[in-house]
Amino acid sequence: xxxxxxxxxxxxxxxxxxxxxxxxxxxxxxxxxxxxxxxxxxxxxxxxxxxxxxxxxxxxxxxxxxxxxxxxxxxxxxxxxxxxxxxxxxxxxxxxxxxxxxxxxxxxxxxxxxxxxxxxxxxxxxxxxxxxxxxxxxxxxxxxxxxxxxxxxxxxxxxxxxxxxxxxxxxxxxxxxxxxxxxxxxxxxxxxxxxxxxxxxxxxxxxxxxxxxxxxxxxxxxxxxxxxxxxxxxxxxxxxxxxxxxxxxxxxxxxxxxxxxxxxxxxxxxxxxxxxxxxxxxxxxxxxxxxxxxxxxxxxxxxxxxxxxxxxxxxxxxxxxxxxxxxxxxxxxxxxxxxxxxxxxxxxxxxxxxxxxxxxxxxxxxxxxxxxxxxxxxxxxxxxxxxxxxxxxxxxxxxxxxxxxxxxxxxxxxxxxxxxxxxxxxxxxxxxxxxxxxxxxxxxxxxxxxxxxxxxxxxxxxxxxxxxxxxxxxxxxxxxxxxxxxxxxxxxxxxxxxxxxxxxxxxxxxxxxxxxxxxxxxxxxxxxxxxxxxxxxxxx
DNA sequence: TAATCCGGATGTGTGGCACC
DNA sequence: GGTGCCACACATCCGGATTA
Numbered sequence: 001x002x003x004x005x006x007x008x009x010x011x012x013x014x015x016x017x018x019x020x021x022x023x024x025x026x027x028x029x030x031x032x033x034x035x036x037x038x039x040x041x042x043x044x045x046x047x048x049x050x051x052x053x054x055x056x057x058x059x060x061x062x063x064x065x066x067x068x069x070x071x072x073x074x075x076x077x078x079x080x081x082x083x084x085x086x087x088x089x090x091x092x093x094x095x096x097x098x099x100x101x102x103x104x105x106x107x108x109x110x111x112x113x114x115x116x117x118x119x120x121x122x123x124x125x126x127x128x129x130x131x132x133x134x135x136x137x138x139x140x141x142x143x144x145x146x147x148x149x150x151x152x153x154x155x156x157x158x159x160x161x162x163x164x165x166x167x168x169x170x171x172x173x174x175x176x177x178x179x180x181x182x183x184x185x186x187x188x189x190x191x192x193x194x195x196x197x198x199x200x201x202x203x204x205x206x207x208x209x210x211x212x213x214x215x216x217x218x219x220x221x222x223x224x225x226x227x228x229x230x231x232x233x234x235x236x237x238x239x240x241x242x243x244x245x246x247x248x249x250x251x252x253x254x255x256x257x258x259x260x261x262x263x264x265x266x267x268x269x270x271x272x273x274x275x276x277x278x279x280x281x282x283x284x285x286x287x288x289x290x291x292x293x294x295x296x297x298x299x300x301x302x303x304x305x306x307x308x309x310x311x312x313x314x315x316x317x318x319x320x321x322x323x324x325x326x327x328x329x330x331x332x333x334x335x336x337x338x339x340x341x342x343x344x345x346x347x348x349x350x351x352x353x354x355x356x357x358x359x360x361x362x363x364x365x366x367x368x369x370x371x372x373x374x375x376x377x378x379x380x381x382x383x384x385x386x387x388x389x390x391x392x393x394x395x396x397x398x399x400x401x402x403x404x405x406x407x408x409x410x411x412x413x414x415x416x417x418x419x420x421x422x423x424x425x426x427x428x429x430x431x432x433x434x435x436x437x438x439x440x441x442x443x444x445x446x447x448x449x450x451x452x453x454x455x456x457x458x459x460x461x462x463x464x465x466x467x468x469x470x471x472x473x474x475x476x477x478x479x480x481x482x483x484x485x486x487x488x489x490x491x492x493x494x495x496x497x498x499x500x501x502x503x504x505x506x507x508x509x510x511x512x513x514x515x516x517x518x519x520x521x522x523x524x525x526x527x528x529x530x531x532x533x534x535x536x537x538x539x540x
Numbered sequence: 541t542a543a544t545c546c547g548g549a550t551g552t553g554t555g556g557c558a559c560c
Numbered sequence: 561g562g563t564g565c566c567a568c569a570c571a572t573c574c575g576g577a578t579t580a
Contacts, residue, residue: 183571226572 014056017106029111030066032131037067039079187219194218201251
């Protein structure tokens, strides 16, 4: 922007919008579909005057839910770069757009179409702006020229980002020097998102889904082996770093529990049928089924009592002593949960052998049914039945704590993967800022009827879908370090997901000045990045 | 027999260290 | 501080072994 001068007209329009801005009823026209802020980048001002104008420009975007950076840093897969007057010719193949787009959107009070201003026919920049696509999906002229000439300059950081890797060497059978590309946190999220979204939890050990992901370029041009290796050896061990709900985390981790062996076919059908239901009925059953699939023997452990508590204590002791905790010990060692499928079952799914807890008679008396879907339902019901009803006189266990105990978080130490792509930890800090934690601290713990900690994910609350929209921006409502309130409803703080959602949904995108209201209407203004925490007043 | 698992080879990037 | 060497970690790919 600054290089080309900022017109007085542009500046006066900014003043006008600022004057007319209604802070009590802001329009979040620069919010992505996942309610995260759209990202824009403008070059730094060269003069004090320009600096003032850019501050106004930035404020306006942020007041309408967007985010402005003054340098790209690394990543920038969704950043819209803005210039003021004219796009320089040497940028004709780049992703620059006129800042007038912002003015147009503000004037119309509606996000304008960026596609009409693009040079990339294969990717709609609106989708990039909204976070649905990435600039990595864009094929630029220079890429084509380089490919045609076979002159791929690998020393340029720019070309490094766009370099097509792998295919060349595999097709030509010639060893091609490829640059090592560290995985970014975004790429890891993409992988995790895809698995969660497609419910491929139980297929990650196979190859099919990874090949599918490679075909769909979930991680750009990374090979399926690479993504698989990354997921199994890196993402899973540090799954705690992704803001998954305990249920989802459980689900992701369940295939790695040695005492849970699920028939591939059964779960493939399960996931398929679930997807169909979603697609056909337009209503996600994810929460319903997920909560049940997620509550495998691992999760069950979080709700057991008596001996279960001893198990948990044992786990805790093991961890305190730095003793490795095998996944087998995460569940109930005495109850092997193994669901196998005999050849005969091919003919009659009802003959599925479902071995589970010898002490669980419900399991042994599973009703027979000819439909494999029924088998899934029964599987669900088994896990449900294994949940004892919570009684007031029984101790409760925080499912989150149990899960964290069951699956030790591996400290991978310095993950150099991030160092290259995230200089100065910029990207990481962004993630931290965009993670909004609503914690009821030093207060009573919020328990629902089952005695489990409630956690709300806005995306889920909103439409029970797109749960994997943006794991980094998952907004959690947590009750931490507090006394547990049992069935005394009067003492139990209950968050109203709908109400809170309406509040945080907007507040999550207010930019630097964000306002959120807790149930007790304590308002907190947070100007420290985007991390918002509020402390509901103690119930007297 | 195809799919999957698993270990190893290869190339590359990074950090530590000694030396100038 | 700059440079070179070395060790280690990481990403990617390959191929044999195992499994369904």
